[in-house]
Amino acid sequence: MVRGFALFGVLLVNMYGFGADSIAWNSPTDRLAFAITRVFFESKSWTLFSILVGFGFALQLQRAHARGVSILPVTLRRLAVLFALGAAHALLFDGDILMLYAELGFALLVVRHLATRKLLLLVFGLILVFPVERLVSTRDQPAWSEEIQSIDEARAELEADQRTHVYATGSFAEVATDNASSIPADPLEDIKLPESGLAVFAMFLIGFSVGRAGVLRNIPGNTAAIARVRAWGLGFGLAAMATERVLAATTGYAIFRTQQAGPGVQFAGDLLFAFGCVALALGYAATLVIAAQTPRWRVALAPLAGVGRLALTVYLTQTLIFTTLFYGYGFGQVFRLGPASVTVWAVVIFAAQVVACQWWLKRFRFGPAEWLWRSLTYLKWQPLRLGT
Helix, strand or coil: CHHHHHHHHHHHHHHHCCCCCCCCCCCHHHHHHHHHHHHHCCCHHHHHHHHHHHHHHHHHHHHHHHHCCCCHHHHHHHHHHHHHHHHHHHCCCCCCCHHHHHHHHHHHHHHCCCCHHHHHHHHHHHHHHHHHHHHHHHHHCCHHHCCCCCHHHHHHHHHHHHHHCHHHHCCHHHHHHHHHHHCCCCCCCCCCCCCCHHHHHHHHHHHHHHHHHCHHHHCHHHHHHHHHHHHHHHHHHHHHHHHHHHHHHHHCCCCCCCCCCCHHHHHHHHHHHHHHHHHHHHHHHHHHHHHCCCHHHHHHHHHHHHHHHCHHHHHHHHHHHHHHHHCCCCCCCCCCCCHHHHHHHHHHHHHHHHHHHHHHHCCECCCHHHHHHHHHHHCCCCCCECCC
């Protein structure tokens, strides 16, 4: 259920990257849609999903240990197949995260025997890299001295992209050729942004630590602890996001856009955003875990579980759908849809995926991508249909 919830946010944020994040969209409806996405989903969705990847890795280790088998051969093949799937996916969408997950999975193998305390200290240090690195780089080239783009200039830029960008005018082969530059993923790229490979690895370590601790093996016995995570996660996370939005409105602070704030405000805003995203993601997870313990909420949230079980298939088909919507060889809507329109499309696409997942799981054991991944990992075609 938690994974299914995270996948909606991943879809929404990925779709914003095709022009909806421009300041050109300044109607009240668009500003509201952008604010909702920014506060509740941007950087929180991949954070939550990455935590779950680390959590799953811990479960795999525990199961292998219980069976008395070595995890290395299977895990190495599993990561190699994931990287190959990610490379193919990146040709369609240069925002692929599967290659990065595969690369960081090898790093997780290296540190898996470290004590939990050391892992959490490493998490803290990795999260700090983004605000500290950006603060240091600002001393040499202050971000607030850059020229701020006007709304008219942003609109002109979108119109120019509609006429010239490869996503708007290129064929499938041209898009794939352009996107090939993102292969392989570089974990050290963009360390001055909150979405670098170092931050993703920090989330792996959080999820791995939670999974290894076994907290979720006995949810009723740990309800109080999970409730505290919910309270602190939602409380601090939402407060941090609200403060970051206030800084953006009053000082010109920005993370993904050119800003006017001074280095002190920038550093404070970066700290709030980096740690607030982690807190909010954990708050979401704890909220869903506790809710799912009651029959009423378990029924209500059950459709998310179907999406979560087919996470890889859902992620890949999301890309197939929204690139067909945006790219020139499809419906050509890239750089033409604002935040409100993109949000509506994301809801429609995700709702269709929820229905499709329910239909599929009544007939098959795995999603198509999961089946292929599993078969290649174990070097044996796995049974796909239920009852076989």
